Amino acid sequence: xxxxxxxxxxxALLRTWRERRRFSQQELSNRSRxxxxxxxxxxTGKAHPTPEMLxxxxxxxxxxxxxxxxxxxxxxxxxxxxxxxxxxxSIEVVMDGLRRLLDAHLPYPALLLDDHWDIVDANAAxxxxxxxCAQSLLEPPINVARVCLHPDGLxxxxxxxxxxxxxxxxxxSHRAERTHDQRHYELAAELAGxxxxxxxxxxxxxxxxxxxxxDGDPLRFFSVSATLSTATDAALEGLHLETFLPADDKTRSxxxxxxxxxxxxxxxxxxxxxxxxxxx
Numbered sequence: 067x068x069x070x071x072x073x074x075x076x077x078a079l080l081r082t083w084r085e086r087r088r089f090s091q092q093e094l095s096n097r098s099r100x101x102x103x104x105x106x107x108x109x110t111g112k113a114h115p116t117p118e119m120l121x122x123x124x125x126x127x128x129x130x131x132x133x134x135x136x137x138x139x140x141x142x143x144x145x146x147x148x149x150x151x152x153x154x155x156s157i158e159v160v161m162d163g164l165r166r167l168l169d170a171h172l173p174y175p176a177l178l179l180d181d182h183w184d185i186v187d188a189n190a191a192x193x194x195x196x197x198x199c200a201q202s203l204l205e206p207p208i209n210v211a212r213v214c215l216h217p218d219g220l221x222x223x224x225x226x227x228x229x230x231x232x233x234x235x236x237x238x239s240h241r242a243e244r245t246h247d248q249r250h251y252e253l254a255a256e257l258a259g260x261x262x263x264x265x266x267x268x269x270x271x272x273x274x275x276x277x278x279x280x281d282g283d284p285l286r287f288f289s290v291s292a293t294l295s296t297a298t299d300a301a302l303e304g305l306h307l308e309t310f311l312p313a314d315d316k317t318r319s320x321x322x323x324x325x326x327x328x329x330x331x332x333x334x335x336x337x338x339x340x341x342x343x344x345x346x
Contacts, residue, residue, distance in 0.1 A: 149300035181304025225277035
């Protein structure tokens, strides 16, 4: 016998998001220009919000797109935001553009990650970084945060594990605070478990770097993360492009002699056989 779980009413959901953002009704009223009296009536179920009001409040509360759909459904309205699979034709042009950016970043590593740090795609340079990781960690979906800090992953090759690990933990924890997604909380707890009580050292340069041993060479990278700020699809909203660049001359010199050949391969359309998530 299955028991149906009744979804919370829209007013209760709105109050939850307001409290998550640590806003008083007065502060949300000031931001949205909706009176505190009306906000209170909506939260207690004495007034019913229009879809336009829900979108206005969602903007001011920075509610993720999937949760905006849940608010609309709870109020009896149709969802407004699509949530496509990666292979769907409707987002093909966006995904193709992002994959071109991955290849354009060669000879340096670049990854396209979903909202939970799972690899959606990567360029050929990432394969070298993942060499030696336990096969169980490389079964799709490959979670980059887990691979970095797991003892059977990259942890034994990362020279500044405490510093880089605490950086990753902060990123995942901040995402959890924004989304309140249980998977984010679980991933943060897992990363914290791998790190233990390791305290991050004081950064030695202008940015936190990833110091990793590759084929016996200690290399240093800094990363740049980019997101789609105009996404109206819930899946695309969570995508982020992580690109790695050399943080010292030694790392740059290792990769730059290969730059011309790698770019020629991409230009001629030769597929990268080892890129995670890449078809064909």
